Amino acid sequence: MISFSQVCKRYPGGYEALKNISFDIAEGEMVFITGHSGAGKSTLLNLIAAIERPNSGSVVVNGQNVASLKAGAIPYLRRNLGLVFQDHKLLFDRSVFDNVMLPLQICGFDHRESDKRVRAALDKVGLLQREKANPIALSGGEQQRLCIARAIVNRPSILLADEPTGNLDMAYAADIMGIFKSFHQVGVTLLIATHDEGVMRQFEARALALKHGELQPTSVRQAHGKHE
Amino acid sequence: MNNWLVQHVSALLFTLRRLRATPASSLFNILIIGIAISLPAGMYVLLQNVQGLAEQATGAPQISVFLSLDASREDAARIGGQLKQHEAIGRVEFVSREQALEQIKRSTGLADIIGELTQNPLPDAYIIYPKKLDPQTLETLRDELQKWPKLEHVQLDSAWVRKLEALLKFGRLAVLILAMLLSFALVAVTFNTIRLQILTRHDEIEVSKLIGATDSFIRRPFLYSGLLQGLLGGATAWLIIVISLRLLNSSLAGLMQLYASSFTLHAFSAKDTLTLLGFSAYLGWLGAWLSVAQRLWQIEPG
Numbered sequence: 001m002i003s004f005s006q007v008c009k010r011y012p013g014g015y016e017a018l019k020n021i022s023f024d025i026a027e028g029e030m031v032f033i034t035g036h037s038g039a040g041k042s043t044l045l046n047l048i049a050a051i052e053r054p055n056s057g058s059v060v061v062n063g064q065n066v067a068s069l070k071a072g073a074i075p076y077l078r079r080n081l082g083l084v085f086q087d088h089k090l091l092f093d094r095s096v097f098d099n100v101m102l103p104l105q106i107c108g109f110d111h112r113e114s115d116k117r118v119r120a121a122l123d124k125v126g127l128l129q130r131e132k133a134n135p136i137a138l139s140g141g142e143q144q145r146l147c148i149a150r151a152i153v154n155r156p157s158i159l160l161a162d163e164p165t166g167n168l169d170m171a172y173a174a175d176i177m178g179i180f181k182s183f184h185q186v187g188v189t190l191l192i193a194t195h196d197e198g199v200m201r202q203f204e205a206r207a208l209a210l211k212h213g214e215l216q217p218t219s220v221r222q223a224h225g226k227h228e
Numbered sequence: 229m230n231n232w233l234v235q236h237v238s239a240l241l242f243t244l245r246r247l248r249a250t251p252a253s254s255l256f257n258i259l260i261i262g263i264a265i266s267l268p269a270g271m272y273v274l275l276q277n278v279q280g281l282a283e284q285a286t287g288a289p290q291i292s293v294f295l296s297l298d299a300s301r302e303d304a305a306r307i308g309g310q311l312k313q314h315e316a317i318g319r320v321e322f323v324s325r326e327q328a329l330e331q332i333k334r335s336t337g338l339a340d341i342i343g344e345l346t347q348n349p350l351p352d353a354y355i356i357y358p359k360k361l362d363p364q365t366l367e368t369l370r371d372e373l374q375k376w377p378k379l380e381h382v383q384l385d386s387a388w389v390r391k392l393e394a395l396l397k398f399g400r401l402a403v404l405i406l407a408m409l410l411s412f413a414l415v416a417v418t419f420n421t422i423r424l425q426i427l428t429r430h431d432e433i434e435v436s437k438l439i440g441a442t443d444s445f446i447r448r449p450f451l452y453s454g455l456l457q458g459l460l461g462g463a464t465a466w467l468i469i470v471i472s473l474r475l476l477n478s479s480l481a482g483l484m485q486l487y488a489s490s491f492t493l494h495a496f497s498a499k500d501t502l503t504l505l506g507f508s509a510y511l512g513w514l515g516a517w518l519s520v521a522q523r524l525w526q527i528e529p530g
Contacts, residue, residue, distance in 0.1 A: 072443075075445075078439060078440035089438065093432070106441040106445055
């Protein structure tokens with residue numbers, strides 16, 4: 001489903017965020033990306049969503065090499081991905097409902113179908129009662145759940161989450177991870193970048209450990225997901 | 229196709245909602261555009277009217293042909309026949325020397341003096357109404373007639389028409405220059421408003437890009453916004469001119485009564501109206517497009 005081979009990412013100024021990264025993630029697998037901050041977790045996720053491009057190597061998602069994707073094709077790649085951001089990236093000029101509606105508007109769904117989907121997504125993250133609220137009125141945990149609802153409303157086959165529990169206390173974090181687990185159970189491929197050991201311990205899942213932009217060999221041994 | 233239509237309609241509705249959400253600034257923008265357009269458009273309307281007036285006043289420009297004094301009635305009849313057969317001439321009117329003298333007696337109050345004349349100093353004359361009225365044709369015709377025998381003098385009565393024509397030409401050029409300058413102003417105004425819109429919606433654009441919006445999806449509401457702003461500005465200009473003309477006409481009516489004339493200023497024809505609206509809408513769209521093209525690529529997530 002996702003496969004990195006010999007991926008390097010260097011920033012202008014010479015800083016190497018990722019060095020020669022190779023791994024495969026199978027369809028329906030749930031994988032953690034761990035490491036200290038600055039280890040390259042976000043960069044790795046950004047490469048999958050073509051938010052950034054690698055300097056060398058290939059990033060294959062769903063059989064497409066994202067590294068060499070044309071700019072015009074990127075939107076269609078992203079529609080198949082659900083992105084959960086640490087800073088949520090919610091829009092405060094519209095309601096909770098309209099925030100979740102945005103991806104469907106972008107894809108051009110008709111109204112009745114999209115209304116149904118938005119409500120289903122909000123229901124899944126437990127925010128159905130707050131659909132008319134402004135996101136600014138939500139707590140941090142609720143905002144993160146809203147961000148998840150927006151990421152899944154389009155029913156993507158891959159969900160990428162960057163520090164989804166980063167700013168949350170334990171109870172909220174467990175809440176969020178419970179939601180992710182339910183997606184995993186219906187076959188969504190999940191990549192979760194986190195430095196939260198507590199969160200990972202709750203799951204039996206492979207972890208890709210990054211350190212200074214390099215993949216640590218230990219992580220491969222920990223793996224027990226299926227390989228392609 | 230259906231999907232495409234839905235996307236466009238929803239972008240348009242979205243734009244309308246946003247216009248309504250900021251009524252004051254939208255209104256002022258539209259007013260600025262409207263006033264800017266109404267200047268050249270108003271001048272254009274006035275020019276059209278002056279041109280109409282000129283055509284009305286001259287009626288058909290005519291050529292007066294005066295025969296030599298020694299020309300006999302037979303000569304006159306022959307020349308009349310030739311004139312009637314000339315292909316460039318529509319109608320010919322004969323004014324005999326007796327008629328001419330009679331006219332002068334009646335109209336100028338010189339009856340006493342003319343009565344003392346022992347012989348009629350006036351020649352026979354023809355008034356010619358040419359078929360085509362452009363200055364070029366008239367002059368060629370004059371030059372040709374001048375060469376005919378027994379013709380003393382050919383007088384073109386369209387000299388002042390030419391002067392007016394030149395003046396109108398000057399006016400049209402002025403309108404064109406003004407229109408061009410203010411078109412730039414219109415583009416600049418929309419460019420700027422759309423730039424501000426893009427800035428205030430920076431987050432939305434970034435998030436939209438992150439979740440798979442194509443560039444055309446992002447561009448669309450801004451383009452509609454510019455288009456709508458231009459269109460409404462054009463409609464405002466139209467209103468300004470129509471109302472102004474109505475006011476002018478009501479005061480003109482009093483003036484024209486004194487001259488026993490019924491001249492009124494005409495506003496736009498349907499075609500002019502469409503051109504005005506279309507052009508202003510296009511300029512609005514253009515301003516928005518330039519703004520979007522310049523700004524949008526700068527907003528890249530990541």
